[in-house]
Amino acid sequence: MADFVSMTEQLTRDYGYSLLLLLVAAGFIKLINLRSLTQSKHYRFRNQILVIVLVLLAGLGLVLTLPLDSGTRGQLLTLMGLVFTAVLTLSSPTVAANAMAGFMIRSENKFSPGDFIQVNEYFGRVTEQGLFQTEIQTEDRDLLSVPNLFISSHPVKVVHADGTVVSAEVTLGYDVDHHLIEAMLLQAATDANLEEPFVYVMDLGDYSVKYRVAGFLKQVKHLLSSRSMLRKKMMDRLHEQNIEIVSPAFMNQRQINSDVIPQRSFVIPDNPAEIGPESLIFDKAERAQQLNELKESYNELKLELKAMDSGNEPDTDALKSRKLRRLKALKRAIAVLDTAQTEG
Known part of the structure; x- marks a missing residue:
């Protein structure tokens, strides 16, 4: 023993x-x-x-x-x-390289959850950033995991959160005055709720002229709908002036009807307040962005309360009480979004 x-x-x-x-x-x-x-x-x-x-x-x-x-x-x-x-x-081609690329991406902080990014042919909104891979939600609402090594070794296009330029191109013939085309395209961009529109002549081809119309979009969440709306308005404005969107190089023997511009059988009024499909397509990315913004507000409010505790200014009890209530509300909202993200 x-x-x-x-x-x-x-x-x-x-x-x-x-x-x-x-x-x-x-x-x-x-x-x-x-x-x-x-x-x-x-x-x-x-x-x-x-x-x-x-x-x-x-x-x-x-x-x-x-x-x-x-x-x-x-x-x-x-x-x-x-x-x-x-x-x-x-392990440099695989695990270790992806981990080091993840460190580099997070340190650069070029994009965050909720941002639109494009890496080569992959386009979507960021839902989460991991150590080895970054998950994005595509235009089809699918979740795509992109290795961090792939992101760090390829050019990354990040749509600016404060706004971006939406553009579209169209090819028209030399028989139409470019002043008229420019006016119609500018009107189309304005009708699509784009700010400060402009038109470029991109190319003078052998048989046609290529135009590019663009405008500034503040609400990048509606990027896909704005791209589609711009093209719809371009067709509407050009067809109103009997301008055919057909390349002069295209040969078509018309036997019955000489018009290629379709006539409306019934009129559907445009609804500019219509909600686009982005809220359904990028639902997870939307929640990730909201969660990130709530956490930033929560941390800022905690710093403000800490500064108030260290100071001795009078008449701060009521303000501190309001900030505490807001802090609790933010904490509850973060918990709800955390649960939704986990279940999603």
Whole structure:
């Protein structure tokens, strides 16, 4: 019995700190995994980073706390460095490279959840940014996971959140005065609720002239609907002036009807207040953007309350009470959106 007690004490002295370190690291990793089940995917990047850092620190701490002589400890640290370097080198085309690309993308902060981005042929709104991949919601409402290495190695087009330019091109013949065409295209852009419209002559071809009409759109959430609306208005305005949108290079022997401009069989009034399909197509991206904005407002309000606590200005109790109520409301809204994102 005495031998067992002495052996236990010896093991505790030699390996107690190491075992404690392993238990603490395992407990933290388990806690992070449990919280990930209830949190939204917005926290995935942070949780992945925490797990990786904990594993590295636990391995380093284990080498430092084991009862080893200085020479052996130095060799183990060297071996760990070599293994870490080998992992980065051998896995560079896949896991490690995507992780490093994820760090770079997050540090640059060029886009955030809810933004429209285009990478090569992939276009959509960002729903979440992870350590290894970025998820976007496409025009078909599908979710597309793009590796971070692919994003970092290709040009990324980000639609400015404060507004963007919506444009469309049309090819018309030389027999139509370009002044008339420019006036009609400008009117079409105005009818499509675009601000500060302008028209460019893009090309003088052998048989036709290419025009480009564009205008500024403030509400980028309605980007797809605005693109479609602009083209509809272009057809309406050009057809009103009996301008055919047919290339002169096109040869058609008309046997019955000499007109190619369709006549309206019935008139449907335009409804500029009609809600576009973006709210259905980009529902997850919309929630991700709202969640990101709410969290920014929540953090700003917490800083304001902290500044009020440190100051001694009079008549701040009522203002502080209102800010506290708003803080609680923001917290509830964040919880609701977190749940919706997790279920979605």
